[in-house]
Amino acid sequence: EAQVTQNPRYLITVTGKKLTVTCSQNMNHEYMSWYRQDPGLGLRQIYYSMNVEVTDKGDVPEGYKVSRKEKRNFPLILESPSPNQTSLYFCASSLSGQLYGYTFGSGTRLTVV
Amino acid sequence: AQKITQTQPGMFVQEKEAVTLDCTYDTSDPSYGLFWYKQPSSGEMIFLIYQGSYDQQNATEGRYSLNFQKARKSANLVISASQLGDSAMYFCAMREGPNTGKLIFGQGTTLQVKP
Numbered sequence: 360e361a362q363v364t365q366n367p368r369y370l371i372t373v374t375g376k377k378l379t380v381t382c383s384q385n386m387n388h389e390y391m392s393w394y395r396q397d398p399g400l401g402l403r404q405i406y407y408s409m410n411v412e413v414t415d416k417g418d419v420p421e422g423y424k425v426s427r428k429e430k431r432n433f434p435l436i437l438e439s440p441s442p443n444q445t446s447l448y449f450c451a452s453s454l455s456g457q458l459y460g461y462t463f464g465s466g467t468r469l470t471v472v
Numbered sequence: 473a474q475k476i477t478q479t480q481p482g483m484f485v486q487e488k489e490a491v492t493l494d495c496t497y498d499t500s501d502p503s504y505g506l507f508w509y510k511q512p513s514s515g516e517m518i519f520l521i522y523q524g525s526y527d528q529q530n531a532t533e534g535r536y537s538l539n540f541q542k543a544r545k546s547a548n549l550v551i552s553a554s555q556l557g558d559s560a561m562y563f564c565a566m567r568e569g570p571n572t573g574k575l576i577f578g579q580g581t582t583l584q585v586k587p
Contacts, residue, residue, distance in 0.1 A: 390573045401478075401563060401580050402517075407573030415573065449517060457505040457569025458524060463517035 361386045365450040365464035372440055372471055380435045380467050382450030390453045391433035392417070392461060393425065395446040402449065408433055409455075440471040474499045476566050478578035485554045486586050492539070493549040493581045495564030503569040506547040508538065511561040511580070520562075523547055554585045 392407035404417030451461035485491035
């Protein structure tokens, strides 16, 4: 089944404790991206990647890191999480070009206390 | 700069009636794609329909159609014969082409279908 898989689904952590949310896609998509969703703000793009070793900032990159060492994987790293990073996070992937939207993972609900 | 605006935070519709969810966009790129996604209470993001900036006809997918008015920069979603399962949050999104990973979203509209 074609899908984007992200883990974990739920995560509660403490301020300052480094964490990684994993993301993997099996559709051979060139593009991958991370979004965060907050009430009243819609989905905001954190980072995206056009291919292996090529990434670019989205609208809200502060406090996040990403890497794309393999085409199928695109982990999101929070080096020192803070409470304002409590949010619902989505990983997504797509083919190249404006004809294509992103296919989304199931989401990770992160709480930083 | 590109921007998507959804001005209806919440909408109600009676079951079996049609409903229109508004979306306006702003871009200087002549080449772009417009998308609608559905997010039910379970949280997943479900792709509904796509419209390309060069498409001559409005897109349709089953009970979903997109009322694309390019000169007005609007891309409204029309849901015909609403069902209880259509109750969800709906997001409009835009991707400029051809080589960008940026897909930007509006704030969303919550639709509730009344029996």
